[in-house]
Amino acid sequence: MADVRIILVGFGTVGKGFLNVVIEKKSFLKEIYGLNLHINAVFKSDGGFISNTNTGLDIQSLLSIKDYKEHPQWVKDVKAYDKIPEMEADIVVELTPTNIGDGEPGLGHIRQALKSGKDVVTANKGPLVVAFQELITLAEENKRFLHYEGAVGGAIPVFSLARENLKSSKIISIEGILNGTTNFILSRMVSEKIPFEIALKEAQELGYAERDPSYDIDGIDAAGKLLILTNTILRRPEERFVKFDEIKIESIRNITQEAVELAEENNLVIKHVASAKEGKLEVGPKLLPKTSPLAVSSTLNSITFKSDLAGEITIIGEGAGGRETASAVLTDIITIFKKRIKTKNNN
Numbered sequence: 001m002a003d004v005r006i007i008l009v010g011f012g013t014v015g016k017g018f019l020n021v022v023i024e025k026k027s028f029l030k031e032i033y034g035l036n037l038h039i040n041a042v043f044k045s046d047g048g049f050i051s052n053t054n055t056g057l058d059i060q061s062l063l064s065i066k067d068y069k070e071h072p073q074w075v076k077d078v079k080a081y082d083k084i085p086e087m088e089a090d091i092v093v094e095l096t097p098t099n100i101g102d103g104e105p106g107l108g109h110i111r112q113a114l115k116s117g118k119d120v121v122t123a124n125k126g127p128l129v130v131a132f133q134e135l136i137t138l139a140e141e142n143k144r145f146l147h148y149e150g151a152v153g154g155a156i157p158v159f160s161l162a163r164e165n166l167k168s169s170k171i172i173s174i175e176g177i178l179n180g181t182t183n184f185i186l187s188r189m190v191s192e193k194i195p196f197e198i199a200l201k202e203a204q205e206l207g208y209a210e211r212d213p214s215y216d217i218d219g220i221d222a223a224g225k226l227l228i229l230t231n232t233i234l235r236r237p238e239e240r241f242v243k244f245d246e247i248k249i250e251s252i253r254n255i256t257q258e259a260v261e262l263a264e265e266n267n268l269v270i271k272h273v274a275s276a277k278e279g280k281l282e283v284g285p286k287l288l289p290k291t292s293p294l295a296v297s298s299t300l301n302s303i304t305f306k307s308d309l310a311g312e313i314t315i316i317g318e319g320a321g322g323r324e325t326a327s328a329v330l331t332d333i334i335t336i337f338k339k340r341i342k343t344k345n346n347n
């Protein structure tokens, strides 16, 4: 049985989802992988829960306590940024809010983790969009792993599919529905014959869209994901890394009910498609045949890889959700654990 010590930064939807999954999968992880996870610290924006034993925090008590400030292990005002280098741990799981402007606070946390010899798992796009090359280099220089399966497509194993299962093929292009909120809005405009504004309001009421929905509907979120996909999967080692401002982005704000209905009469559907093809990176509304594998409905995401040997492969699933994204985080932890065992055995 091997112990893996974790520092979790972010105690929100995905952070809590992850802790719940760690409880739920405790015996599964032991039986199948011989893996025993200890959560040594959990940070929020105003402090953290810090374990003073080798066995980690009692996660159940963190999840069930009414006022977290009353928890015996709560330390007020302590910062993840300062604590990450000091603490002993194997993996930092970074799940703070995405910020595509300067990547913070996640970028600082990831830098601190890699520099102090910890592997990193994240679902946070911001640091990767802002500093992809720097972080990949930092991980390599420090011989650490940086995994981010949950950052694109939530539960959908996009990077594992490309990296592991399509190893023999060269992936030539990527196309996808990468934002569940815009897809929900466009789907409702078709199914309920309602205008954009009403469908957006509905998405906000259901908690799919933020009060300021521009990040989703103006294509910023999808463009960030496209950048991460392109730099990870399409870029050859000798090629440069692409930057956010190279992506042509078009919003779905101006899509009218008439346009949606006209498309439907012609067996087509309007979707917000992100594509990386022949050196061009674009996010924008596109007409697709209703039968296209990309034409998924509601909040689903879908991604098509076109490759030289395997042809076109499309993968569909839930692109968001605490539990769903936590599944990707846990998969990354298992992957790193297995890689570390392999490295140890080879030395």
Ligand SMILES: NC(=O)c1ccc[n+]([C@@H]2O[C@H](COP(=O)([O-])OP(=O)(O)OC[C@H]3O[C@@H](n4cnc5c(N)ncnc54)[C@H](OP(=O)(O)O)[C@@H]3O)[C@@H](O)[C@H]2O)c1
Pocket (backbone or CB within 6 Å): 009, 010, 011, 012, 013, 014, 015, 043, 044, 045, 046, 080, 095, 096, 097, 098, 105, 123, 124, 125, 126, 150, 151, 154, 319, 320, 321, 322, 325
């Ligand atoms: N939600 C999803 O379905 C989903 C899907 C895929 C990817 N993601 C990505 O996963 C990440 C987490 O998403 P989420 O929905 O869980 O966000 P969330 O619910 O807003 O939670 C964010 C957490 O980060 C904490 N935080 C903020 N600043 C911090 C700092 N400086 N130090 C320590 N903790 C800090 C917050 O602390 P407080 O509790 O003090 O506010 C909160 O606990 C985001 O980057 C998001 O884009 C989310």
